[in-house]
Amino acid sequence: MQKQGVQERLYALFFIDFKSSKIYNSFVYSVIIRIYKKTERKPQKTDTADNIEIGLRKERKTMSDLTRIVVDAMGGDYAPEWIVRGAVEAVNEGAKAQIILTGKEDAINKELEKYTYNKERIEVKNASEEITCHDAPVQAVRSKKDSSLVVGLNMVKNGEADAIISAGSSGAILAGGQLVVGRAKGVKRSPLAPLLPTSNGYSLLIDCGANVDARPEHLLQFAKMGSIYMENIEHVKNPRVAIVNIGDEEEKGNALVKETYPLLKACEDINFIGSIEAREIPNGAADVIVCEAFVGNVILKLYEGLAKMLLGEIKNAIMSSLKTKIGGALIQSSLTGLKDRFNAKNKGGAPLLGLKGLVVKIHGNSHNEEVKSAIFQCIDFKENGVNEKIAENLGKEVTK
Numbered sequence: 001m002q003k004q005g006v007q008e009r010l011y012a013l014f015f016i017d018f019k020s021s022k023i024y025n026s027f028v029y030s031v032i033i034r035i036y037k038k039t040e041r042k043p044q045k046t047d048t049a050d051n052i053e054i055g056l057r058k059e060r061k062t063m064s065d066l067t068r069i070v071v072d073a074m075g076g077d078y079a080p081e082w083i084v085r086g087a088v089e090a091v092n093e094g095a096k097a098q099i100i101l102t103g104k105e106d107a108i109n110k111e112l113e114k115y116t117y118n119k120e121r122i123e124v125k126n127a128s129e130e131i132t133c134h135d136a137p138v139q140a141v142r143s144k145k146d147s148s149l150v151v152g153l154n155m156v157k158n159g160e161a162d163a164i165i166s167a168g169s170s171g172a173i174l175a176g177g178q179l180v181v182g183r184a185k186g187v188k189r190s191p192l193a194p195l196l197p198t199s200n201g202y203s204l205l206i207d208c209g210a211n212v213d214a215r216p217e218h219l220l221q222f223a224k225m226g227s228i229y230m231e232n233i234e235h236v237k238n239p240r241v242a243i244v245n246i247g248d249e250e251e252k253g254n255a256l257v258k259e260t261y262p263l264l265k266a267c268e269d270i271n272f273i274g275s276i277e278a279r280e281i282p283n284g285a286a287d288v289i290v291c292e293a294f295v296g297n298v299i300l301k302l303y304e305g306l307a308k309m310l311l312g313e314i315k316n317a318i319m320s321s322l323k324t325k326i327g328g329a330l331i332q333s334s335l336t337g338l339k340d341r342f343n344a345k346n347k348g349g350a351p352l353l354g355l356k357g358l359v360v361k362i363h364g365n366s367h368n369e370e371v372k373s374a375i376f377q378c379i380d381f382k383e384n385g386v387n388e389k390i391a392e393n394l395g396k397e398v399t400k
Contacts, residue, residue, distance in 0.1 A: 066098045066121075067382045068161040069375055070152035073103035074130045075168025077365045080104075083167065084111035086371025091121045095375050100161060102127045103148040127151040133364070137171030141179055149173065153180040156357035163358035163378040165349065167366040174210050177352045177359040184387070186394035187354035189218040192293070192361065193226060194350035195234070196303055197341045198284035204230055204239075205281075205289050208296035210352065216260040219243070219290050220267060225353045225390050226288035227270050232384040233377075234287075238271045242286035244295055245275035256292060264290070269393065311339055348377030354390055358382070 071087050073080040080103055087099045098121060101108050105126040112122070129147040131140045141150055149168055153176045155161040166173050174192065183190055191207035206226040211218060223241045230239040243260060245253045250261055252275070264272045276286050278299060291299070314335070318328035328335070340346060349362035349370065358381050362370050381387070 066096055067163065067379045068098045068100065069378050070100045070102055070125075070155050070161045070164040071371065071375070072148045072152050072164065072166035072168055073101040073108050073124075074127070074148040075166040075364075076362075077167075078367060079167065080107050080111050082367045083371055084108060085115070086366075086368035087122060087375065088112070088115045088117045089368055090372040090375040091117050093372070095372075095379060097121070097375055097379055099123070099375070100125050100152070100155065102152045102155075103130075104128065125151060125155075131169050131172045133169045135169065135172065137169060137175040138179070140169070140172050141176045149176055150180065153177070153359070156359070157181050161357070162382050163360060165360045165362060165371065165374045165378065167362045167364050167371075170209065170361060170364075173359060173361050174352065177355050181355045181357045181359060184354055184356050184391040184394065186391070186396070188221055189214060190352050190354040191218075191222045191225065192296075192350045193222075193229060193353055194300060195347045196281065196289075196300070197307075198282055200284040201236075202234060202347065203281060203284060203287055203289055204234075205291070205296050205300060206353070207291065207293040208300045208350065209293050212293045214256070214292040216256065216263055219256070219260045219292065220263045221354070221394060223264055223267065223270050223272070223288060223290045224393055226290065228389050228393060229351070229353065229386060230287050232386050232389065233380055236287050239287035240273045240285075241270045241288040241290060242273050242276035244278065244289060244291040244299070247277065248275050250274070260290075346373055348374040351377075351381065354394070355387070358387060 071083060073083050073087075076083060080101075084101060087101060090097065091099060092115075100123050101112075102125045105124050108124050112124070127146050127148040127150075129144045131144055131147045131149050135144075140147070141153075144150060149164075149166055149172055152161070152164040152166070156164050157180055178190060189207075189211045192210040193204050193206040194208055195202040196205050204226045206222045207214065214222075223243075227239050227241060230236045241264065243253075243257060243264060245257050247253075251258070253261070257275075261275070264270065270288075273286060276289060280286075281289060281299065281303075289296075289299075318324050318335075346369070349360040349366075352359040352361065358378055360374050360378060362374050
């Protein structure tokens with residue numbers, strides 16, 4: 001090693017100006033050389049065949065730990081553009097998932113070309129047909145075997161995927177979940193269960209659209225499934241369960257509520273707190289809100305419409321004058337946080353619970369953010385074993 005070369009490298013490490021400094025004293029120089037040699041990075045050994053094999057085994061293990069999620073790339077108002085973008089963003093933000101985009105291969109690949117991402121994490125499965133909102137749901141699921149939705153549902157059924165996300169026809173998703181994927185042993189009906197924002201977090205509304213003719217034993221199972229979901233996904237310990245009613249008193253309600261109430265009250269698997277009136281839902285009076293699908297869908301749509309109206313009115317009031325605009329600027333960050341809490345895209349979609357695999361319905365007008373959130377939701381669902389816990393709990397009823 002040349003002395004001058006060492007001096008230049010020491011300059012870079014210790015900021016010593018050898019031209020102006022008189023640090024040529026042999027003792028000082030030898031000390032610095034020792035320090036330099038200790039800090040100098042040693043050359044790495046070349047990978048051997050054993051090291052390469054170990055690396056491959058680690059990679060295979062990592063890939064096997066991934067949640068395999070089908071995303072229906074042709075479902076929704078903004079497919080495939082925003083659906084594909086959401087999938088790419090999820091992968092780029094570290095989602096431990098293997099994404100399978102189902103749909104028209106050329107259209108999907110055209111969208112993928114716009115982005116940089118780990119190509120091993122996203123694959124495309126061609127499907128030549130589409131199910132639209134104008135198709136009869138059951139007939140479409142049975143006849144359009146090569147649609148992006150049905151192809152994805154069959155992958156879940158056959159164990160090729162853990163979950164499917166779709167922004168397509170609600171009827172087809174619900175019918176396909178029941179007919180193709182199938183219910184888990186012991187599950188009598190599969191409810192659709194979205195999260196609602198409340199003053200102290202989120203509550204699960206179950207059912208909101210899958211079973212308009214539910215019976216008391218169905219609502220009892222909804223309560224059990226909802227409790228398992230909230231404990232494992234939202235991490236609410238001993239979640240409070242309530243049934244939607246027109247009053248607090250036990251004797252109030254229609255025939256379905258009156259027959260269901262004593263079943264919920266006697267169930268030891270849930271923390272039943274009684275009836276809940278609709279006005280108490282936004283206050284977070286219960287963690288799991290049980291009802292049949294007709295009532296649940298009315299609550300959900302009113303919730304969404306009211307939130308949109310209130311946020312719009314707040315915006316109009318802020319923009320009405322210069323004074324209010326200045327005030328709005330001062331509270332902008334708080335208003336943004338409020339808006340985000342009422343935005344469904346932040347909590348993913350509504351899972352169809354009680355199936356042999358996970359089916360998640362997201363809004364038909366979903367953009368990339370909701371697709372991305374739904375992917376992380378599916379990962380949490382699998383990693384926490386929600387399907388297995390539901391099947392284990394409700395499977396007990398079959399053996400009794």
